[in-house]
Amino acid sequence: MTSTDTEQTIPQANDILICPVCQQPLPELAGATDKHGSARSRGCANGHSFDRARQGYFNLLLVNQKRSLNPGDNIEMVRARQQFLNGGYYQAIADAINTALIPVLADRANTSASQTLHIADSGCGEGYYTASLAQQLTANHIHHHLYGIDISRDAVRTACQRSKQIDWLVASGSRLPFQPGSLDAILSVFTPTMADRWAELLKPEAPVWLVTPAQQHLQELRQHIYTDVRSDSYDPTDDMIKQGFERVGSSEHSSQVFIPAAALPDLLTMTPHGWRITAEKRQQVLALNGLELTISVRISQFSAHSSNDQPAPAENI
Ligand SMILES: C[S@@+](CC[C@H](N)C(=O)[O-])C[C@H]1O[C@@H](n2cnc3c(N)ncnc32)[C@H](O)[C@@H]1O
Ligand SMILES: [Zn+2]
Numbered sequence: 001m002t003s004t005d006t007e008q009t010i011p012q013a014n015d016i017l018i019c020p021v022c023q024q025p026l027p028e029l030a031g032a033t034d035k036h037g038s039a040r041s042r043g044c045a046n047g048h049s050f051d052r053a054r055q056g057y058f059n060l061l062l063v064n065q066k067r068s069l070n071p072g073d074n075i076e077m078v079r080a081r082q083q084f085l086n087g088g089y090y091q092a093i094a095d096a097i098n099t100a101l102i103p104v105l106a107d108r109a110n111t112s113a114s115q116t117l118h119i120a121d122s123g124c125g126e127g128y129y130t131a132s133l134a135q136q137l138t139a140n141h142i143h144h145h146l147y148g149i150d151i152s153r154d155a156v157r158t159a160c161q162r163s164k165q166i167d168w169l170v171a172s173g174s175r176l177p178f179q180p181g182s183l184d185a186i187l188s189v190f191t192p193t194m195a196d197r198w199a200e201l202l203k204p205e206a207p208v209w210l211v212t213p214a215q216q217h218l219q220e221l222r223q224h225i226y227t228d229v230r231s232d233s234y235d236p237t238d239d240m241i242k243q244g245f246e247r248v249g250s251s252e253h254s255s256q257v258f259i260p261a262a263a264l265p266d267l268l269t270m271t272p273h274g275w276r277i278t279a280e281k282r283q284q285v286l287a288l289n290g291l292e293l294t295i296s297v298r299i300s301q302f303s304a305h306s307s308n309d310q311p312a313p314a315e316n317i
Contacts, residue, residue: 014145016118016182019044020060020171025179026050036164055160057168060177061151071172072152078126080269082158085128087266089257093189093297094132096253097211100299101187102136104207108184109142112203116143117184122173123191124148127159127166129211133187134166149176176201185209193236195243199304207301208245210236214252214296218271221293224285225277236300245302254296261290 017026024046028039034052042058043049050058061071073081084090109117119137121130130148137144147167150156156170171177174194176186183201188194189211198208215233222229237247259267264286268274277285285291 014114014116014118016145016179017042017058017060017167017169018177018179019046019048020062020065020175020177021048022046026060026177053157053160055157055168056164057156057160057170059153059156059170061153061170061172065172065175066151070153072150073125073155074152075154077270078152078154078158080266082126082128084263084266084270085126087263089259089263089293090128090295092253092255092257093211093295094129096251096297096299097129097187097189097209098133098136100251100301101133101185101209102140102142104301105137105144105185106140106142108206109144112184116145118145118147118178118182119185119187120147120149120176120178120183122149122176122186122188122194124150124159124168124189125152125155125191127155127162127168129187129189130159130166131162134163138165147178149173187211193239195240195245199244202304205303207248207303208240210240210300210302212236212298212300214254214298216254216294216296218273219294220291221267221271221273221285224288224291225273225281233298235298240300240302244305246305248301248303250298250300252296252298254294257293257295259291259293261286261288264288264291 015027018024019026022044024044026042026044029041029043032040034040041049041051050060052058105117109115124130127148130146134146145167147169148159149169149171151172153170156168159168174196178201180200181203184203184206186198186208193210212234
């Protein structure tokens with residue numbers, strides 16, 4: 001972060017980012033642009049400014065918001081996930097997400113006053129699902145600004161390789177750097193739920209989708225690792241209701257995929273199971289000729305209570 005009070009800001013109606021220090025709007029600063037024509041810096045009226053990294057992202061995570069030097073997934077996990085996902089083994093999950101989101105977003109685009117949807121993917125990792133959604137939004141002629149946000153700088157750096165059209169940001173999902181009431185949707189895939197401040201960022205009735213592992217997800221891998229195979233399922237509904245959301249719907253999507261032996265090390269490195277595995281079990285898994293694997297996710301859609309939904313105050317008797 002550098003301080004500036006001489007540079008001019010470029011006001012843009014569609015610019016919804018805020019300064020992580022003072023929460024004022026954080027428009028692009030006039031001046032130098034990078035080779036893609038994007039402004040090199042953003043700054044607020046209080047003189048806090050942020051430079052775009054060489055790879056194209058903005059780092060809006062303040063040092064005092066970090067619990068460790070490099071929070072989030074490390075570079076080994078990011079690379080393993082990128083390599084694995086590029087193998088197409090989780091394509092069915094991307095398809096299920098797009099199939100769930102696109103009709104709802106198309107409907108929103110048709111009825112929204114601005115018609116440009118602002119969509120955040122919180123905990124985007126190295127951007128596989130973000131980039132897939134961007135492609136489908138474009139293919140369906142839905143005007144959009146898509147933001148991929150992750151607390152891991154390594155993840156966001158890597159995500160920049162996937163698309164220059166997506167706004168990649170290093171920030172925390174629990175402090176998304178957007179103006180109140182500015183987002184049309186939030187998506188979060190395989191990432192802990194951190195929705196305590198999301199309701200205020202969303203426009204009225206804007207959807208939130210959480211994609212979580214369903215009961216059978218990776219069960220064959222888990223059978224190799226654990227003697228007592230527990231369900232990997234987490235239903236975020238209770239947590240979301242506590243944060244003022246209501247569940248609109250939920251669906252499960254399962255399929256079988258063959259993971260060749262060459263992709264197994266990456267699968268182990270990118271899942272928490274790989275961290276918990278003993279050296280002996282790791283050897284056993286890596287000696288397999290491949291693995292027929294169940295992939296199974298739950299896609300849950302939520303909506304923030306609008307103020308009209310609040311229960312009426314009890315009448316004085
Ligand atoms: C299992 S990965 C999923 C990544 C991506 N959505 C995917 O499915 O490929 C979880 C991601 O959450 C990120 N993460 C963890 N804590 C976070 C936080 N507080 N804010 C934003 N991202 C966070 C990690 O860095 C990691 O990239
Ligand atoms: Zn500021």
